[in-house]
Amino acid sequence: MRDFVKRVTGKISKLTPDQIQRLFDVLNDEAELLDAVFESLSTGLIICDSQWHPILINKTALRHIPLNTQGAVNACVWELVDDDNMADFLKANSATQKKYISEEFTLSTPAGAVRFVHISVLPLVRSKKLSGYIVQAEDITEKRNQETLIRRMENLASLTNLAASVAHEIKNPLGAISIHIQLIQKALKKARQGDGVLPDKKYVEKYLETVNEEIDRLNQIIVDFLFAVRPVHAELEAVNPVAQMQTFIDFVKAELNQKHIVLQTEFIEKAPHIMLDTKLFRQILNNLVQNAIAAMPEGGVLWMSAAVKNDRFVVSVADSGEGMDEQTVSRIFEPYFTTKAQGTGLGLTMVYKIIKEFGGDISVKSFPGEGTVFAMSFPIPQKERRLLEYSGE
Ligand SMILES: Nc1ncnc2c1ncn2[C@@H]1O[C@H](COP(=O)(O)OP(=O)(O)O)[C@@H](O)[C@H]1O
Numbered sequence: 001m002r003d004f005v006k007r008v009t010g011k012i013s014k015l016t017p018d019q020i021q022r023l024f025d026v027l028n029d030e031a032e033l034l035d036a037v038f039e040s041l042s043t044g045l046i047i048c049d050s051q052w053h054p055i056l057i058n059k060t061a062l063r064h065i066p067l068n069t070q071g072a073v074n075a076c077v078w079e080l081v082d083d084d085n086m087a088d089f090l091k092a093n094s095a096t097q098k099k100y101i102s103e104e105f106t107l108s109t110p111a112g113a114v115r116f117v118h119i120s121v122l123p124l125v126r127s128k129k130l131s132g133y134i135v136q137a138e139d140i141t142e143k144r145n146q147e148t149l150i151r152r153m154e155n156l157a158s159l160t161n162l163a164a165s166v167a168h169e170i171k172n173p174l175g176a177i178s179i180h181i182q183l184i185q186k187a188l189k190k191a192r193q194g195d196g197v198l199p200d201k202k203y204v205e206k207y208l209e210t211v212n213e214e215i216d217r218l219n220q221i222i223v224d225f226l227f228a229v230r231p232v233h234a235e236l237e238a239v240n241p242v243a244q245m246q247t248f249i250d251f252v253k254a255e256l257n258q259k260h261i262v263l264q265t266e267f268i269e270k271a272p273h274i275m276l277d278t279k280l281f282r283q284i285l286n287n288l289v290q291n292a293i294a295a296m297p298e299g300g301v302l303w304m305s306a307a308v309k310n311d312r313f314v315v316s317v318a319d320s321g322e323g324m325d326e327q328t329v330s331r332i333f334e335p336y337f338t339t340k341a342q343g344t345g346l347g348l349t350m351v352y353k354i355i356k357e358f359g360g361d362i363s364v365k366s367f368p369g370e371g372t373v374f375a376m377s378f379p380i381p382q383k384e385r386r387l388l389e390y391s392g393e
């Protein structure tokens, strides 16, 4: 068909009425076909001229973009968009002259459902010249929902792990309680069957005491479990982290002294303020330092430092203690992982959760028999970064 159109173009004056009729039919067919394709696309399209006036809008675009096509003749595309964020985005696009920009938008339908729409702008090039713009709209709600589902399933999987560890933790105290109750029963039975002499009160009391202790342990497991699954709520404020560290050191100094641990510190002089929850920050330090103390039963050296590195605020806590092998290191942040007889295995889980609340990261280096280094890094707010640049840090 196109061949025919090409052949006759430029020769209109020589065509017979029949041939002209045929030409129109062909062009009509072609236009109808393109129109059908345009309308059946699952991507919403708004074709604009070089002044951003819409010339063609397909039905899908009307579904994906809240458009107000009534009225305004010769309006720019953003004037028709009934969503402020989307309109601003398109307008900003026209100003920057960038070739390709895209962004995701959240829209709520009149029915109250939430939809995610991805909008991108492409140049419309004809005969090697920019002749307009194509606004593309894709509904990515389905994709997003899928992602949420996967994330939820992952959470559920880790919750299942956690539940499995709790079940494991509960087993021991329950077993102990059961054994001690049996012992008490046996003693009572013996007393009944025998000469009526009551069982030695001392034993029964001891068994009961054990039962009580195990109940306490069960209770602690539940309390710890709740603590592990509950999200931490951080109230962030801009604070001087070094001042916080100093306050913490004042609090822990005596204990270090008593345990023959020498403290060495190296703190940046003019620390930038960073966004922290002071109580939770001190909880991080306390967990790390308590672990370090436990790793140095014979005493040793504890290092604490604070510095600015690559735009991040880096705090490290290191010890000259027993260290860990690789396998241990790979598990320390898991809830309930502990190598201590009286450990909860939740200290570092909490540390990790809090650091994530602060937008930070934590890394560990450890060598068996030599010691361990925990390094944390926190983002420094833009404003503070500029101050650092001025002062030449
Ligand atoms: N500084 C350290 N040196 C050696 N081992 C450590 C250190 N910090 C943590 N660990 C290991 O990580 C485990 C988990 O730590 P944590 O979550 O605080 O639980 P807990 O202290 O109750 O055992 C510890 O049992 C220990 O094996």
Ligand SMILES: [Mg+2]
Binding pocket: 287, 290, 291, 346, 347, 348
């Ligand atoms: Mg601990």
